[in-house]
Amino acid sequence: MTLDPARLDMPLGEVIFSQRSIRRFRPDPISADDLQLILEAAVKAPSGGNRQPARFLVLNDPELIRQFGALYREAWWAKRRDENRPWTRREEIPPEDRGSASAARLADEIKDAPCIVLALSTGKGQASSVIPSVQNLLLAARALGIGSVPTTIHPQVQERVYRLLDIPPEMEFHQCIPLGYPRGRFGSTRRRGSAEVACMNRWGAPVPWAREEAALPK
Amino acid sequence: MTLDPARLDMPLGEVIFSQRSIRRFRPDPISADDLQLILEAAVKAPSGGNRQPARFLVLNDPELIRQFGALYREAWWAKRRDENRPWTRREEIPPEDRGSASAARLADEIKDAPCIVLALSTGKGQASSVIPSVQNLLLAARALGIGSVPTTIHPQVQERVYRLLDIPPEMEFHQCIPLGYPRGRFGSTRRRGSAEVACMNRWGAPVPWAREEAALPK
Numbered sequence: 527m528t529l530d531p532a533r534l535d536m537p538l539g540e541v542i543f544s545q546r547s548i549r550r551f552r553p554d555p556i557s558a559d560d561l562q563l564i565l566e567a568a569v570k571a572p573s574g575g576n577r578q579p580a581r582f583l584v585l586n587d588p589e590l591i592r593q594f595g596a597l598y599r600e601a602w603w604a605k606r607r608d609e610n611r612p613w614t615r616r617e618e619i620p621p622e623d624r625g626s627a628s629a630a631r632l633a634d635e636i637k638d639a640p641c642i643v644l645a646l647s648t649g650k651g652q653a654s655s656v657i658p659s660v661q662n663l664l665l666a667a668r669a670l671g672i673g674s675v676p677t678t679i680h681p682q683v684q685e686r687v688y689r690l691l692d693i694p695p696e697m698e699f700h701q702c703i704p705l706g707y708p709r710g711r712f713g714s715t716r717r718r719g720s721a722e723v724a725c726m727n728r729w730g731a732p733v734p735w736a737r738e739e740a741a742l743p744k
Numbered sequence: 745m746t747l748d749p750a751r752l753d754m755p756l757g758e759v760i761f762s763q764r765s766i767r768r769f770r771p772d773p774i775s776a777d778d779l780q781l782i783l784e785a786a787v788k789a790p791s792g793g794n795r796q797p798a799r800f801l802v803l804n805d806p807e808l809i810r811q812f813g814a815l816y817r818e819a820w821w822a823k824r825r826d827e828n829r830p831w832t833r834r835e836e837i838p839p840e841d842r843g844s845a846s847a848a849r850l851a852d853e854i855k856d857a858p859c860i861v862l863a864l865s866t867g868k869g870q871a872s873s874v875i876p877s878v879q880n881l882l883l884a885a886r887a888l889g890i891g892s893v894p895t896t897i898h899p900q901v902q903e904r905v906y907r908l909l910d911i912p913p914e915m916e917f918h919q920c921i922p923l924g925y926p927r928g929r930f931g932s933t934r935r936r937g938s939a940e941v942a943c944m945n946r947w948g949a950p951v952p953w954a955r956e957e958a959a960l961p962k
Binding site: 541 | 747749750751752753754755756757758759760761763764765776779780783784785786787788789790792793794796798799800801802803804805808843871872875876878879880882883884887893894896909910911912915918919933934935936937938941942943944945946947948951952953
């Protein structure tokens with residue numbers, strides 16, 4: 527095993543401006559060297575008082591991922607029910623709701639992902655000390671050509687997930703991140719420009735790079 | 745104003761493995777081009793359902809930063825009181841507690857920072873859709889040679905901060921990030937290795953790159 531940070535040689539701008547959620551994966555495994563590099567990048571992120579409460583559980587055992595995938599799928603549909611979306615099958619999702627269609631397909635297919643990382647923390651209320659690590663993880667994966675998407679799981683299945691993976695109950699779950707080489711073609715992200723979501727010195731005052739015709743922060 | 749992502753040309757590995765919290769700043773201003781690039785990097789981060797609830801308020805007006813700094817300082821000491829740390833002045837902080845000493849100095853000096861970014865969100869419970877943007881912001885700043893540190897403010901001053909900056913009450917505050925060129929010398933971060941905080945397939949099972957003598961995840 528060798529840890530070689532120089533392998534993350536993609537320029538930061540290219541990584542950040544091309545990083546996007548990937549929900550379709552090829553079955554090819556992620557090498558242990560790549561996993562180590564991705565996780566070392568994750569632990570470098572800041573945490574409150576440098577207490578480093580983030581913990582990572584990496585799944586790459588196919589049978590375990592299949593079992594986890596069944597729970598993930600149940601959780602995904604439970605969340606639709608909570609959101610009062612009256613769908614019970616993928617075919618009922620309106621085709622124009624591409625985000626939900628894509629997330630529903632992931633819920634079906636995550637059981638075949640080559641790798642899944644669960645991000646947890648020792649102690650409660652630590653999101654701002656765990657999520658930065660997850661973002662580093664997503665960026666490092668992107669720089670290695672590995673796709674990822676941050677997802678959650680519904681409380682309905684949490685206890686069973688903890689039991690399946692021997693996770694101590696005092697650990698707080700934050701995110702579930704499947705990893706794999708992308709399958710198919712993906713475009714770039716669609717995001718608002720910073721001038722639409724940033725203001726200067728007082729709320730609602732435009733940033734210097736806002737064009738007059740651009741929408742101001744709302 | 746020109747947005748040139750190619751200026752973020754530092755390799756991702758170098759950025760992530762050298763990024764660290766900076767709490768002492770030179771007074772030199774941050775250019776609007778740099779601010780735009782940093783904020784465009786921020787908005788590229790993922791958010792739940794791509795709803796993009798993150799909002800940024802950038803302060804670079806010295807008088808406003810002075811006023812905000814006074815509230816930040818009050819908030820920092822209020823937090824010590826909450827934590828039952830019996831200090832009322834910087835001189836009382838044990839010298840071996842370098843983290844607290846450094847944070848206390850920031851509380852005194854933040855009023856002179858050339859720039860402060862507040863990260864907020866529309867709606868509550870959006871930390872996992874805001875903090876990834878903040879991490880992108882820290883990394884982009886690092887790649888431009890600009891120091892930063894994610895901090896919070898104590899509820900005791902929040903209403904006054906909102907009033908000072910005209911922030912609508914429905915916005916949720918997440919983090920306060922001073923930005924500036926580093927003053928003085930800084931070493932690298934001290935973080936646990938990933939083998940100490942990651943496990944494989946079941947809680948407590950070592951990752952393949954864990955040396956036998958290394959501590960297992962706790």
